[in-house]
Amino acid sequence: MMSGVQHPTPPPDPGRLAAGAPPGIEVRAHVPLARHTYLRIGGPARYFAEPHTLDDVARLIAWARALPVAVRVLGGGSNILVADEGVDALVITLRRACGATRFDGTRVTAGAAVMLPALARAAAAEGLSGLEFAIGIPGSLGGALQTNAGIGDGRSIGPLLDSVEVLGTRGTRTLPRAELRFGYRESSLRGAGVMVIAATLQLGTRPRVAIEAEMRRLLAARGASQPTAQPNAGSVFRNPPGDHAGRLIEAAGCKGLTVGAARVSELHANFIVHDGHATARDVAALMHLVHQRVLAHAGVALVPEVEWWGPAPAPPAFPAPPAPQDD
Numbered sequence: 001m002m003s004g005v006q007h008p009t010p011p012p013d014p015g016r017l018a019a020g021a022p023p024g025i026e027v028r029a030h031v032p033l034a035r036h037t038y039l040r041i042g043g044p045a046r047y048f049a050e051p052h053t054l055d056d057v058a059r060l061i062a063w064a065r066a067l068p069v070a071v072r073v074l075g076g077g078s079n080i081l082v083a084d085e086g087v088d089a090l091v092i093t094l095r096r097a098c099g100a101t102r103f104d105g106t107r108v109t110a111g112a113a114v115m116l117p118a119l120a121r122a123a124a125a126e127g128l129s130g131l132e133f134a135i136g137i138p139g140s141l142g143g144a145l146q147t148n149a150g151i152g153d154g155r156s157i158g159p160l161l162d163s164v165e166v167l168g169t170r171g172t173r174t175l176p177r178a179e180l181r182f183g184y185r186e187s188s189l190r191g192a193g194v195m196v197i198a199a200t201l202q203l204g205t206r207p208r209v210a211i212e213a214e215m216r217r218l219l220a221a222r223g224a225s226q227p228t229a230q231p232n233a234g235s236v237f238r239n240p241p242g243d244h245a246g247r248l249i250e251a252a253g254c255k256g257l258t259v260g261a262a263r264v265s266e267l268h269a270n271f272i273v274h275d276g277h278a279t280a281r282d283v284a285a286l287m288h289l290v291h292q293r294v295l296a297h298a299g300v301a302l303v304p305e306v307e308w309w310g311p312a313p314a315p316p317a318f319p320a321p322p323a324p325q326d327d
């Protein structure tokens with residue numbers, strides 16, 4: 001007979017304190033990123049920090065430049081595939097430094113780390129409409145702006161933007177909407193060498209009950225069509241013009257396809273799920289297999305929506321990203 005002894009969940013591995021970090025800022029070395037990503041996959045970051053102030057963020061960036069080591073900003077971790085080997089970078093989360101929300105009439109200014117569902121709920125409580133579509137998108141405002149997060153009916157975060165505050169090599173600047181470009185799952189903030197610090201959105205008014213009813217409807221639709229109970233990173237591939245990646249993947253016979261412990265969801269073919277044991281290698285290999293099958297079946301070369309975080313060259317599923325430019 002089994003003893004029935006429960007094995008406690010191991011405590012999170014916080015890494016060890018990094019030597020030589022800027023005074024007063026806790027920087028940890030070799031911090032596993034799996035627990036910071038929705039896919040629950042990912043090796044260690046060389047350095048990891050949760051600065052409390054914008055001044056500390058700027059000091060961390062200067063420290064990293066001097067080392068030198070690359071800097072990556074982590075939002076909700078809902079759109080990244082982190083390599084099993086980890087990332088050779090200083091990974092910064094802004095959740096302590098950029099987590100405030102302030103309403104002013106029909107405008108809301110929120111820190112980059114504010115999560116979209118929380119922002120949508122806060123706006124609803126003020127009777128402010130526009131963010132209903134964002135209720136089921138588990139990303140931060142900063143992450144959403146750099147990819148122009150949105151839903152299938154065409155609503156996205158970009159059109160709501162009034163201005164965005166960014167931190168780059170020239171310090172902090174406010175960019176008006178007119179200086180930015182947003183397209184389908186892309187924005188000029190991506191690869192621009194800046195960190196989003198905060199943004200001001202222009203919302204409209206609508207009765208709170210109507211806003212909340214729409215958000216409930218959107219969440220129910222997600223619950224019915226997406227594998228919410230298993231680790232995943234949302235849609236793996238972008239929709240090609242005039243079609244849906246999920247439809248193409250299903251038509252190519254890929255539902256249920258597996259590599260290692262990674263599997264194409266039977267519920268939604270554009271989602272890759274796993275039982276907690278898949279590696280980044282499994283997911284990347286499965287993406288490549290799906291890409292090849294859709295190419296052979298429909299002649300369409302799917303483009304990943306999920307971003308690769310890891311050593312170069314990226315696995316074949318990920319075409320080379322545009323070279324980052326300093327602002």
Ligand SMILES: Cc1cc2nc3c(=O)[nH]c(=O)nc-3n(C[C@H](O)[C@H](O)[C@H](O)COP(=O)(O)OP(=O)(O)OC[C@H]3O[C@@H](n4cnc5c(N)ncnc54)[C@H](O)[C@@H]3O)c2cc1C
Pocket residue numbers: 038072073074075076077078079080094112113136137138139140141142143144145146147148149150151194195196197232233234235307
């Ligand atoms: C279950 C599920 C459902 C999803 N549904 C949708 C959906 O309906 N629509 C949709 O568009 N997406 C969807 N996604 C994908 C994801 O939520 C979005 O792409 C989201 O915008 C990513 O934000 P994040 O904060 O998690 O970014 P992360 O995954 O943490 O990072 C993604 C990229 O954004 C960068 N970034 C993050 N914060 C900042 C910042 N402050 N400044 C500059 N760059 C930054 C990162 O460096 C990285 O390059 C879904 C994901 C999941 C897991």
